[in-house]
Amino acid sequence: MNKANKYSPENCKWVPQLQIKSQKYATICPAIDEYNFHPYSGGGKIIIALSYQMGRIKPSDELRDIVYKCTECGGCDVSCKFLNNLEPLEIIRELRERLVKDGCGPMPAQQKYIESVKKVNNPYNEPHEKRMDWLPNDVQTDPNSKILFYVGCTASYRRKEMAIATARVMNAAGIKFRLLEDETCCGSPVLRTGVKDVFLEAMNKNLDAIEALDVDTVVFTCAGCYDTFKVDYHLNRNYNFKVIHAVELFDELIRSGELKLTKEVPLTVTYHDPCHLGRNAERYEEWDGDEVQILPLVSINIPPKPKRCGAKGVYDPPRNILKSIPGLKFIEMERIMEYSYCCGAGAGVKSAFPEFALNTALTRLEEAEDTGADTLISACPFCSTNLQDGIKEKSSKLNFYDISELILMALGIDIGKIKEEAGEVA
Amino acid sequence: MxxxxEVFKEFEVAVGVGNVNDGEVITDVYAYNWCNEMFNFMEEKEPIPYSPRPKAVILPSTTEEVQKIVKLCNKYGIQFKAQSTGLGPWNSVSTDNSIIVDLRRMNRIVKIDKKNLYAVVEPYVSGAQLQVEIMKHGLNCHMPGAGPQVSPLASATSMNGPGFTSPSTGHSSRNVLGVEWVLPDGEIMKLGSWGLKNYPDWFIGDGPGPSLRGIMRGWAGAKSGIGIFTRVAVKLFPYPCSTDFKISGHSPNYDFKKPDFMRLYVIDCKNLKRLDEIIIEIEKEEISFMCSYLSGLAVMAIFANSIGQLMNLMPVGSLKSPLIIIIAARTKREYEYKQKVMDLIMQRYKLKDIIGKQYTPNSVFYGEALRSNLGLHGFIATGGFQSSCGVADSAKICLNTSQLNIPLKKIYIKKEALANDFGEGGWMSSYESGHYFHFESPTMFDQKNKHSVKGMAEYMVRSNQLHLLKHLGAPFFVEGDRMHDIFGPHMCNHNIWLRKIKTTFDPNNIADGGFYITPKKD
Structure with a gap:
């Protein structure tokens, strides 16, 4: 939190100024859009961190509410860092960890699912032994494969259609994969609330289990798990396998001709970049340099310190996939890639502040509708749940599909059956 | 406090539940602002970046709600401070008996009049938002140097308002047309043609009757010390080139496809005497979109987006008296004409353009120039920056101010309180075809370093004194009772007049005058 006391010219509330395309979609921060008072913005939370560090404000329900009304989407981080070297997202996360240490966090609803992760290895309080129930009998797995499909809690219990579709696409491409028998929560929903010790436990459990297998690649259908393995695990412990999201694998398979999309999909679609797959999926690059004062008050990093601005998120693969589906028309929304607007579900918001999550989804859906698309696509089970809740809430005419379902359609596989399978075991 | x-409840009735908050966290965050530490030091307080805490923060969404808030403030003797995009210490309250009226929910572009070239905006419309909407009609607006994230309404009514594109978009004080103003007693005042009884519209700023524009904003605005501005019309201008921009890549290394008819010149005038002649010559011809004198370090800063990059820009930083000029055109013919004029001026003064030869900027520079983002580069070096001096006058006076300030700044550079710009840090831009100029001295300090904050504060005070000693005119920061009372006797006793205005418009002293003036003295 030493980074807190610096000037922030309030860019945190807007998409990067050069990327503003309309007044309507100029903002980046769901929290300030919802609650309006400045402390809800990224800049405001930096000030809170400073005030807390200086002892000007004390732990309180008010403090906890404001700090946890944030999806940790990282939008403020990208906008701020266009010119500044502040780290708003790191400060927000560190502030949550500090509140947890001081007994002021997380929110009660979040504490409930954290207990559930500790008890049954998933935040939904579902029986651990039912984790593999999503798996249809006719999906082929290979216990000796070097590729592991890490399904994640949400795709296993709540968005089974994503797990099934991903597995079926891999089957269709002839990709052999195995599953982790004793898969447990990746720890993402725990980490985002600032409860670091439970997260580390989950991380170690998963890494120990995976490293005991002879796998070289782990594939994810859940953007949250992917981000957590790729960025957060990597920050805390080295591991010896490659992590890829299913969209990266599928894009590669399409380009190499191993996956042939031949069936026309006559939809007009727009794509929502999940924060976990986009800007937040950029790893922190190792930097072993020094901050050297070259003039009084002026310091530079030698060698230059890489700036984590969200540029290295997974942006092209989903777009390549969409562009390779015959008969499909793809239109972009205004806020995309590293300055995409959040779906509203992340960092414990969906459980603690469902109204905030839903309102944010409604904002994003309006943006999707404004493109003229009839279908919204994404690649994250949290986004999927929250955006579909929004579609229901506003009786939107938009269809919603996970990108793997769209690939199945282009392969000529009936996704109605998948919905049925997912429904049956839901 | x-x-x-009961008072809280009344405010809540006025603006709706959820739009009033007096919590410790909310109010403490609103007490923070950039440069508060410096102003605290000047007031002999602890140099921390916090003002007194406001009693509450209130979020109105309409002019009527603003009126209700102001009337309640009068009823209960509570002061108010309004803010829109909220950048800078001027948005902070000066007493513990003030509330903050955050105008964030008033964010509508009320009208874009393409034919008569004006737009009507509410307080929380940012410059970038207005610009992007009018660009769709091939139009542009003036953007203050503070950047596109700030409010055009605040700049037009309550702040100073110089900007990088001034040769083609003027100055905020000159661009304000019709105004809707909630006076400190809660009554509504309509300025200009918006105040006409029959057929009110926004197209003129002065009248009906005597113009109140000077009273409303004067040289640098009242910073909410004379009421709350809820809607304002600002002038629009033809966009200087095509608005069909292409920006690709990812932050921070965006690629910008420069429009066809746009060219940057960076020329070294060698000395300020020549610069004075050359800038007037260029501006007389009315060919530039942007034309600024920047000191070497400032030139480096506008071309860099990190401190590391900045340090690699020594070739442009070593220019003695640089002028940064951008010309832009909508047609090839116009473009050729402007280049031809520039060529002639350059030949006459034997000038060389270093662009494309000694230096080629990243393409994103052009995007930032067109979207008025260059001012934000002032923060790159140390994270903290503020401008001293601040004068609007002839180029000669502006450049003289710059030169006289150098030895003073060097004292604080030597003390390691300010970052070393060789004392030269400066930005000068022309207005209205060279009829007047604006100069300020952006100065880099470290907000986290007490020694630096104290040094910066002392330097600011002494900079202002220098204006008096050397007869350089009113600087930017003649704000608050103390400064007005120092400068008043040297400037037609303006402090007495200003106090009369304050007491006439605000008989109960309800508008927080901390950065304006208060009625406490005769």
Whole structure:
């Protein structure tokens, strides 16, 4: 939190100024859009961190509410860092960890699912032994494969259609994969609330289990798990396998001709970049340099310190996939890639502040509708749940599909059956 | 000091539940602002970046709600401070008996009049938002140097308002047309043609009757010390080139496809005497979109987006008296004409353009120039920056101010309180075809370093004194009772007049005058 006391010219509330395309979609921060008072913005939370560090404000329900009304989407981080070297997202996360240490966090609803992760290895309080129930009998797995499909809690219990579709696409491409028998929560929903010790436990459990297998690649259908393995695990412990999201694998398979999309999909679609797959999926690059004062008050990093601005998120693969589906028309929304607007579900918001999550989804859906698309696509089970809740809430005419379902359609596989399978075991 | 329960409730009735907050966290965050530490030091307080805490923060969404808030403030003797995009210490309250009226929910572009070239905006419309909407009609607006994230309404009514594109978009004080103003007693005042009884519209700023524009904003605005501005019309200008921009890549290394008819010149005038002649010559011809004198370090800063990059720009930083000029055109013919004029001026003064030869900027520079983002580069070096001096006058006076300030700044550079710009840090831009100029001295300090904050504060005070000693005119920061009372006797006793205005418009002293003036003295 030493980074807190610096000037922030309030860019945190807007998409990067050069990327503003309309007044309507100029903002980046769901929290300030919802609650309006400045402390809800990224800049405001930096000030809170400073005030807390200086002892000007004390732990309180008010403090906890404001700090946890944030999806940790990282939008403020990208906008701020266009010119500044502040780290708003790191400060927000560190502030949550500090509140947890001081007994002021997380929110009660979040504490409930954290207990559930500790008890049954998933935040939904579902029986651990039912984790593999999503798996249809006719999906082929290979216990000796070097590729592991890490399904994640949400795709296993709540968005089974994503797990099934991903597995079926891999089957269709002839990709052999195995599953982790004793898969447990990746720890993402725990980490985002600032409860670091439970997260580390989950991380170690998963890494120990995976490293005991002879796998070289782990594939994810859940953007949250992917981000957590790729960025957060990597920050805390080295591991010896490659992590890829299913969209990266599928894009590669399409380009190499191993996956042939031949069936026309006559939809007009727009794509929502999940924060976990986009800007937040950029790893922190190792930097072993020094901050050297070259003039009084002026310091530079030698060698230059890489700036984590969200540029290295997974942006092209989903777009390549969409562009390779015959008969499909793809239109972009205004806020995309590293300055995409959040779906509203992340960092414990969906459980603690469902109204905030839903309102944010409604904002994003309006943006999707404004493109003229009839279908919204994404690649994250949290986004999927929250955006579909929004579609229901506003009786939107938009269809919603996970990108793997769209690939199945282009392969000529009936996704109605998948919905049925997912429904049956839901 | 929080609001009494009954008072809180009345405010809540006025603006709706959820739009009033007097919590410790909310109010403490609103007490923070950039440069508060410096102003605290000047007031002999602890140099921390916090003002007194406001009693509450209130979020109105309409002019009527603003009126209700102001009337309640009068009823209960509570002061108010309004803010829109909220950048800078001027948005902070000066007493513990003030509330903040955050105008964030008033964010509508009320009208774009393409034919008569004006737009009507509410307080929380940012410059970038207005610009992007009018660009769709091939139009542009003036953007203050503070950047596109700030409010054009605040700049037009309550602040100073110089900007990088001034040769083609003027100055905020000159661009304000019709105004809707909630006076400190809660009454509404309509300025200009918006105040006409029959057929009110926004197209003129002065009248009906005597113009109140000077009273409303004067040289640098009242910073909410004379009421709350809820809607304002600002002038629009033809966009200087095509608005069909292409920006690709990812932050921070965006690629910008420069429009066809746009060219940057960076020329070294060698000395300020020549610069004075050359800038007037260029501006007389009315060919530039942007034309600024920047000191070497400032030139480096506008071309860099990190401190590391900045340090690699020594070739442009070593220019003695640089002028940064951008010409832009909508047609090839116009473009050729402007280049031809520039060529002639350059030949006459034997000038060389270093662009494309000694230096080629990243393409994103052009995007930032067109979207008025260059001012934000002032923060790259140390994270903290503020401008001293601040004068609007002839180029000669502006450049003289710059030169006289150098030895003073060097004292604080030597003390390691300010970052070393060789004392030269400066930005000068022309207005209205060279009829007047604006100069300020952006100065880099470290907000986290007490020694630096104290040094910066002392330097600011002494900079202002220098204006008096050397007869350089009113600087930017003649704000608050103390400064007005120092400068008043040297400037037609303006402090007496200003106090009369304040007491006439605000008989109960309800508008927080901390950065304006208060009625406490005769």
């Amino acid at each position: 929080v609001l009494e329960k």
